[in-house]
Amino acid sequence: MIHQLAAVDKRAKIGKNVVVEPFTTIAADVEIGEGTWIGSNVTIMDGARIGKNCKIFPGTVISAIPQDLKFDGEDTQTIIGDNTTLRECVTVNKGTKALGYTKVGDNCLIMATSHVAHDCIIGNNVIIANGCGIAGHVEIGDFTVMGGLSAVQQFGKIGKHTMVSGGSLIRKDIPPYIKVAREPISYAGINSVGLRRRGFTNDKIFEIQKIYRYIFQMKMNVTQALVYIEKEMLPTAERDEILEFIKNSPGGIVKGYGTGKE
Template sequence: MQTSIHPTAVVSSKAQIGAGVEIGPYAYIGEGVQIGDYCIIHPHAVLKGQIEIGPENEFYSFCVIGEKSQDLKYQGEPTYLKIGTNNVFREFSTVHRSTFKGQTTEIGSYNHFLAYTHIAHDCRIGDWCVFSNNATLAGHVVVEDHVTIGGLSAVHQFCRIGKFSMIGGCTKVVQDVIPFSLVDGNPAKLRSLNLVGLKRNHFSEEQIKSLKFALKLLLDGGLNISQALEELEKVTEKTQELMAIIRFIKDSERGVIR
């Protein structure tokens, strides 16, 4: 498959275009953009700034990827965006470069960003995540692997979203989301284990049982977070998932949603 660039597309001579790339009508590819092999850029998509894009990504119409940070501290320094492989950016989605000189906003692989999603400066996104329509991240948010964020939800800056968790639609997140959990509401509350997500990802009954025990302590144990953490650490045979929850809570700077 040969690279195909529509005659009406605007492509900088200083952009790097890989093999088999398709660039549609009226798309804009700016200086400093590096596009990996077999990417698809639909009509009117905009890619600009210092972006390194891996292979087989797809950018739908009117998405704007790599624009400068909206952070008022940004003074025009050279900043970056790095995107892995096999991501989908649907219509009107936006992703911004870092605020700080020489630093990078990072997106992993196999993620799906639905229409009107926004990834702000200095965020770090893992792999296999789904951002539903209008899901919004403020700056410096960390999203681990296999996370689902419901439509019209917003995440406060510097929050962390633990792996295999789910954020319900129209949710306001101002603290860290514990791995494997489901949070929902405004403000967000810890509702349950993300049981459907875990089963879809083939977690064993033993793994799920361990996680149910941990979530029960955090939800219904009548304990504060320090006491719940002490009880979790008393478990003699800890699964990897239980250890992940313990480490996540210990590392939290904003506190965790309960």
Template sequence: MNQISPLAYVHPEAKLGDNNIIGPFCYIDRNTVIGDNNVFQNGVTINFGARIGNGNEIFPGASISTKPQDLKFKGEETTCVVGDNNSIRENVTISRGTASKGTTTVGSNNLLMEGLHIAHDCVIGSECIIGNSTKFAGEVIVDDRAIISGSVLVHQFCHIGGYVMIQGGCRFSQDIPPYIIAGKEPTRYCGINLVGLRRRGFNNELINNIHEAYRLLYSKGVLKEGIDEIRRNLPDCEEINYIIRFVENSKRGIIR
């Protein structure tokens, strides 16, 4: 049975699962679908088009599936999909999609800290930690297990690789490849995310291979030459192939 405060508003057309807690002054719009075992603390807004999974905790002032801040948006019916077991802290805003992709997506088991903004058509992976007041412009992609510190500004269409650590206060308009630390001003490669990789169970041989891959990649003036060197000198494994695919598919170029 759901526990809905008498001071909350739930639209009659909203679809709720079971065992949700909806605190006072929450607002749940029509065309919303909510799973089971979610906790919406006071003052949470769930807007038109939200699709929320199970076991999420959403804190006061958060607004999910907000109207996109995009002048090209003409009121088309789009969605914002949130997975399971996320902690969405105070005043987080997540816009729904536009005609470009139709959906903004947030995975599962993420910690999204206070004041974060995720714009239209972004794709956020799972097991990410994203710090206070960080802002994503439209159509940003963040792969699984990325750690992004506070007050980071991310240009539209950027791609952030998995297992990265991005230092607080960074701003960038190019892609951040996987497994690295990015920081300083302007934002650049600061080595591999050694502590993060060890915490995730990467063994020393694999860490050394990742480090060598970036040494080869950044030692060449032309990235294609670096990729060719990686293919010639390092073992064929998923982690090395992920780096190669990421760089080859980068549309904005990677930080150097």
């Protein structure tokens, strides 16, 4: 299943039923799970750990050294989960000693020409549309959808079940379950369509909406809103996840739509 015009190091660990198309290069310290398809002109460098049933399209480069001047040749990895697709000319750099790896989860789709930098953690079921730039040390939660040509600055955090509009410049953290849009990036409501598709009940969606109404639309700053929510709303997994995310956002979260406040 490995084309004779592919350059695959004999020390690489290649699973069963892996297809490697011509003119692809695979280095020695690479592991590829069974059933994965690797298109032509792909470069997979040392430290890559690719899961089962992935699809890697032409021009993709996996586990190149970081574009970080502090990188000093340390032994790090790039981890790609099962059933993930990397479209044409995607680049995913390996980690630095700060974390030791860059990770893309299971069932992800990263569309053509997008870049995932060193030490990023991309969750499961994430969609990153064409031409996105994800800087170093960024964390993106499960089921997030990133619109095309969006850019996330380093150390940014994006919560689960989030929808980011195309062309967004993300300089603040984005809490879970919401949509963001406009310039500068702002709260644009909760991601109700996405939540319904993933089985959230109307009651649960209303609860999430109520939380964000206190945070973004009432006459309180974020700190006051968090205190009020903890006092007035019963603990739930979603409530606690939102509060924990915001409390652990040192750079602050996106502003509320129409309020002008951070």
